Amino acid sequence: MKYLDEFRDPALARRLLAEIERITTGRWAIMEVCGGQTHSIIRNGIDQLLPPGIELIHGPGCPVCVTPLGMIDKALAIAARPEVIFCSFGDMLRVPGSAVDLFTVKANGGDVRVVYSPLDALALAEEQPDRQVVFFAIGFETTAPANAMAVHLAHERGIANFSVLVSHVLVPPAIEAIVTSPVNRVNGFLAAGHVCSVMGTWQYDPLVSRHRLPIVVTGFEPLDVLDGIRRVVAQLESGRAEVENAYRRVVTAQGNPAAQAMVADVFEVCDRQWRGIGPIPASGWRLAGRYRHLDAEARFDVADVDAPESPHCRSGEVLQGLIKPHECASFGTRCTPRTPLGATMVSGEGACAAYYQYRRLDGTPVGVGGSR
Amino acid sequence: MTGRAAEGWACPLPLRQHDRIVLGHGGGGQLSAELVEHLFLPALGRPGAELHDAAALPVPAGAGRLAVTTDSYVVQPLFFPGGCIGDLAVNGTVNDLAMAGAQPVAITLGCILEEGLELAVLGRVMEAVGAAARAAGVSVVAGDTKVVEAGHGDGIYLNTAGVGVIPEGVDIRPGRAAPGDVVIVSGPIGLHGVAVLSQREGIEFGTGVRSDTAPLNGLVAAMLAAAGDHGDGVAGVHVLRDPTRGGLGASLCEIAASAGVGIEYDELRVPVPDEVAAACSFLGLDPMHIANEGRLVAIVAEPVADAVLAAMRAQEAGGGAVPIGRVVAEHPGLLVARTPYGATRVVDLPLGEQLPRIC
Numbered sequence: 269m270k271y272l273d274e275f276r277d278p279a280l281a282r283r284l285l286a287e288i289e290r291i292t293t294g295r296w297a298i299m300e301v302c303g304g305q306t307h308s309i310i311r312n313g314i315d316q317l318l319p320p321g322i323e324l325i326h327g328p329g330c331p332v333c334v335t336p337l338g339m340i341d342k343a344l345a346i347a348a349r350p351e352v353i354f355c356s357f358g359d360m361l362r363v364p365g366s367a368v369d370l371f372t373v374k375a376n377g378g379d380v381r382v383v384y385s386p387l388d389a390l391a392l393a394e395e396q397p398d399r400q401v402v403f404f405a406i407g408f409e410t411t412a413p414a415n416a417m418a419v420h421l422a423h424e425r426g427i428a429n430f431s432v433l434v435s436h437v438l439v440p441p442a443i444e445a446i447v448t449s450p451v452n453r454v455n456g457f458l459a460a461g462h463v464c465s466v467m468g469t470w471q472y473d474p475l476v477s478r479h480r481l482p483i484v485v486t487g488f489e490p491l492d493v494l495d496g497i498r499r500v501v502a503q504l505e506s507g508r509a510e511v512e513n514a515y516r517r518v519v520t521a522q523g524n525p526a527a528q529a530m531v532a533d534v535f536e537v538c539d540r541q542w543r544g545i546g547p548i549p550a551s552g553w554r555l556a557g558r559y560r561h562l563d564a565e566a567r568f569d570v571a572d573v574d575a576p577e578s579p580h581c582r583s584g585e586v587l588q589g590l591i592k593p594h595e596c597a598s599f600g601t602r603c604t605p606r607t608p609l610g611a612t613m614v615s616g617e618g619a620c621a622a623y624y625q626y627r628r629l630d631g632t633p634v635g636v637g638g639s640r
Numbered sequence: 641m642t643g644r645a646a647e648g649w650a651c652p653l654p655l656r657q658h659d660r661i662v663l664g665h666g667g668g669g670q671l672s673a674e675l676v677e678h679l680f681l682p683a684l685g686r687p688g689a690e691l692h693d694a695a696a697l698p699v700p701a702g703a704g705r706l707a708v709t710t711d712s713y714v715v716q717p718l719f720f721p722g723g724c725i726g727d728l729a730v731n732g733t734v735n736d737l738a739m740a741g742a743q744p745v746a747i748t749l750g751c752i753l754e755e756g757l758e759l760a761v762l763g764r765v766m767e768a769v770g771a772a773a774r775a776a777g778v779s780v781v782a783g784d785t786k787v788v789e790a791g792h793g794d795g796i797y798l799n800t801a802g803v804g805v806i807p808e809g810v811d812i813r814p815g816r817a818a819p820g821d822v823v824i825v826s827g828p829i830g831l832h833g834v835a836v837l838s839q840r841e842g843i844e845f846g847t848g849v850r851s852d853t854a855p856l857n858g859l860v861a862a863m864l865a866a867a868g869d870h871g872d873g874v875a876g877v878h879v880l881r882d883p884t885r886g887g888l889g890a891s892l893c894e895i896a897a898s899a900g901v902g903i904e905y906d907e908l909r910v911p912v913p914d915e916v917a918a919a920c921s922f923l924g925l926d927p928m929h930i931a932n933e934g935r936l937v938a939i940v941a942e943p944v945a946d947a948v949l950a951a952m953r954a955q956e957a958g959g960g961a962v963p964i965g966r967v968v969a970e971h972p973g974l975l976v977a978r979t980p981y982g983a984t985r986v987v988d989l990p991l992g993e994q995l996p997r998i999c
Contacts, residue, residue: 272921278908278980285981313983359924384841384923490981603990625986629971 275489284494288501289319289593290362296504297323297453297589298497299446301439302408302460303330303615304488305496310622313491314376324503324611325453328442328545329460331407331530332359333611333618334543338574339435340365345555346402346433346568347373347380353396355389356404357411358382363614366575372408386418387433393422393430402564410462412436413527416534431564434554437540439463440471441551443543446588447479456482456500458493461515468523472511480509522604534559544583544611583610586619593623600624661678661757666787675785679759680686683766684773684780695781697746703805709733714799718765720839722850724830725796726768728834728933731855733802734776735882738857739936741812741864741874742804747773748782749800754793765796776855778802805944809874810864816878817899821967824938826859826952827852827960829888833930838919849915854934857881859957863938866951871943879939882932886990891937893975893989900972905965908980927976929990939967 300306306326308634309315315324328334344365347354354370363383374380379399381503383389386403393401403466405415415432422430439460446454459472464485472483494516503510513519531554540552542551555563565571581603582596592598593612605621612618664671682836691882702856713729723731730747749769753762773780832851837843860880867876879899888910896903912920912927920927934957940948946961952958965978975987 276980278982311979311985312981313979313985314981316983317981384843456963625988628974629976629984629986 272489275487277491281490281494284491284498285317288322288494288498289480291505292319292321292501293505295321295323296455297325298456298458298500298502299325299327299454299589300326300347300458300486300493300496301329301443302463302488303333304462305460305486305493306330306618308488308490308493311354313462314490314493318497322497324497326587327446327457327624328542328587328611329408329439330391330611330615330618331411331437332357332363334437334542334544335360335363335435336404336543337366338541339433340369341367341575342565342570342573343404343433344368344370344373344480345570345573346374346564347378347602349400349568350377351400352397352568353381353392353401355381355383355386355392355401355406357384359615360406360478362403364425364608368431369414384414387421390418390422390427390430393427394425397429399429400567401430402568403430403432405434405436408437408439408460408463409467409531410460410465412531412535413466413524416530417560418504419534419555422562423559431562431567432555433564433600434535435540436535436553437542438537438551438553440475441548442545443472443475443483444544445545445548447475447481449588451588451590454481457484457502458486458500459483459511460489461485461492461519464519464523465631466527466529469511469513469521470523476511482509482512484512485515485519487518543577544581544587546584552575578609578627581610583612583618583620586612593620594627596620600627617619659759661753661755661759661762661787663755663787663789666753666785667902672785676783679763679785680766680785683763684719684770684783686780695746695748697781697803699744700805704808704810705806707737707740707804707806708801709736709740709804710799710801710818711736713800715836716794717839718761718795719834720851721835721848723933724765724768725798726765727772728851728853729798729800730769730772730776730778730780730931731853732882732884733800734778734855734857735933735936737802737804738855738860739812739880739882740804740806740807741810741860741877741880743861744776744778744802744804744857746779746781747800747802748783748784749780749798751786752793752797752799753785753787754795755787755790757795762796772855776857778857781848790846807864807874810877811875812877812880814879814881814895814898817895817901817939817967818878818941819901819967819969820876820942821939822942823892823905823965823967824940824945824949824952824961824963825888825911826856826936826938826958827934828911828913828916829883829932830912830920830930830936832933833887834916834919837923843919843922849913849919852932852934854957856934856936856957859936859952859955861952862955862958863940863948866947867940867944872946874939876941877938877948878941880936882936884931884933886928887925887927887931888935888937889975889987890989893987893999896975897937897973898980899967902968902971902974902976903965904968904976904978904984906978909962909964911960911962917960928987 389403535553536556538554612620758840881891952961
């Protein structure tokens with residue numbers, strides 16, 4: 269496939285790995301921010317091939333994982349209502365709320381549907397005017413423009429039976445929260461390429477100048493990820509801290525102005541709770557005033573629904589690289605991929621889920637201490 | 641009959657005035673009898689067959705053991721690029737028998753029809769059943785029809801049973817996978833799942849992905865014949881699986897777990913067509929977990945592997961056969977992929993249905 273195969277070439281990957289090995293003298297903790305990059309790293313085993321001085325920390329960039337328990341409970345409450353068709357991206361369906369997941373709601377008679385685009389949910393609302401169609405608008409800056417477009421169109425066309433449950437989160441405040449934590453270990457970041465395709469790279473300049481940390485905008489194929497790592501290491505080894513764009517085939521400095529305008533019209537910045545991390549100020553988007561009538565939280569009166577995170581889950585510390593998954597007492601015992609307590613075990617690429625699989629491979633009993 | 645299948649099904653009257661299934665078609669009265677006489681039997685190539693409560697079959701001579709299987713088909717949409725629920729049901733049942741090393745003898749067909757289903761649609765599905773049965777060399781020997789009220793079914797559900805005979809000396813089951821065995825896949829993977837998904841979601845991926853639905857009993861017979869002349873003979877074919885739901889990944893995980901062995905494969909060797917790779921990449925799915933309906937994965941003793949592979953490649957259904965890995969003594973119960981970059985990764989059973997990823 270054009271633009272993909274070129275970025276999966278094993279021979280070029282070996283050259284990049286050799287280059288990374290050659291230039292690495294220090295010990296560096298690099299966080300890839302985006303869940304898509306974590307997927308590529310785990311799927312291709314890139315973390316196993318890096319020199320021992322480089323540690324990859326899988327960041328909070330999987331929107332499914334960081335959606336807080338309380339928000340999932342709101343979704344479950346809405347989806348269980350008989351008049352509602354609840355539309356969601358697929359991988360949200362198996363994320364557990366405090367009691368059940370969307371699959372269970374569906375099995376109990378709820379009308380829960382997987383859609384690939386919010387515009388599909390909008391079309392459904394137009395086809396079925398006697399039902400309430402709710403779209404679960406989650407994600408980072410990447411999914412926001414399409415979600416905003418659906419809201420904008422629903423408003424413009426006066427589609428009264430459509431609403432959105434918004435749980436949008438933003439990358440720069442999350443990076444800010446991680447680097448300003450007193451226990452921060454991260455030396456440099458791979459920024460999320462698709463987020464930057466929308467927002468551009470300009471958002472990262474202030475972060476870099478404030479905190480003197482390299483941020484390299486990185487793509488998702490194996491060579492993209494390796495090139496991102498190489499550039500971060502090169503900056504760290506030479507004492508530089510810059511925003512670099514290693515995903516130029518997709519990302520420009522200014523981003524996508526039309527998408528940014530659509531998002532700015534529909535959403536406004538708000539504080540958000542992050543599963544595993546906690547509250548981060550000004551780290552999300554909610555519907556702006558003129559679109560508030562399309563807010564499912566108000567329409568279905570679930571604004572007060574909330575749920576505390578499990579006290580047994582230390583995923584916040586795992587997400588920030590402060591502990592290894594097996595150092596959590598719940599790992600492999602009360603918390604497994606089948607019964608995840610927190611963000612990092614929910615997704616197959618979450619640090620805890622990935623670690624769980626490695627443990628099975630090297631024969632270490634899962635749930636018993638010892639390092640990989 | 642063959643001409644009619646190509647032109648689209650036309651109702652062979654009388655079937656009274658109905659052009660749709662009504663509740664009475666399942667009532668056991670005149671409407672039921674007409675449906676059998678004028679639609680089912682001609683479509684299945686058995687016009688005028690004498691009907692009884694059970695089919696009486698001769699016991700095949702020289703059969704070592706009988707193989708019996710059952711399966712249900714609820715696919716939506718009923719028709720998809722490359723096939724429909726009818727040929728899927730026949731091929732699926734034939735393939736389940738073939739995976740035990742059996743040659744299929746007879747299958748049964750239970751139809752649960754939804755009130756309001758167009759007779760023309762039922763006719764096209766039954767023509768496909770008949771054509772697939774002829775292609776696989778198996779007879780539909782018994783059937784049943786029930787009609788459920790509108791809204792209580794998805795048009796057509798099919799349930800089958802299959803009976804086959806396993807030749808003397810053949811012993812194919814998951815527990816026989818042993819360290820050193822070679823893992824062979826019979827051709828490109830993921831085509832059926834992507835064909836159905838693209839039809840269901842109205843998404844097109846490149847130039848028309850078609851389901852791979854096909855009977856595999858001919859391929860299995862050729863593999864056993866080839867193995868018979870080498871090494872341990874037919875006993876050298878240790879395990880066969882058709883990787884349907886859950887895909888190749890789930891089949892190999894299950895074999896590793898049942899046999900208590902490890903399985904390793906080389907990701908670069910797994911034949912994933914470009915269209916399937918593109919669709920999976922777009923939808924956030926893994927080709928290793930996409931359904932196939934005309935593929936098998938074989939685990940064979942090393943001494944017979946080359947002969948079996950050559951025999952597979954000589955068959956249409958196995959033209960794209962490739963060895964992708966080995967059974968190993970390490971990491972018992974686990975399936976491990978070697979990535980193109982020299983790393984390894986545990987491939988786990990999907991928890992339930994594979995879900996499209998958001999990122």
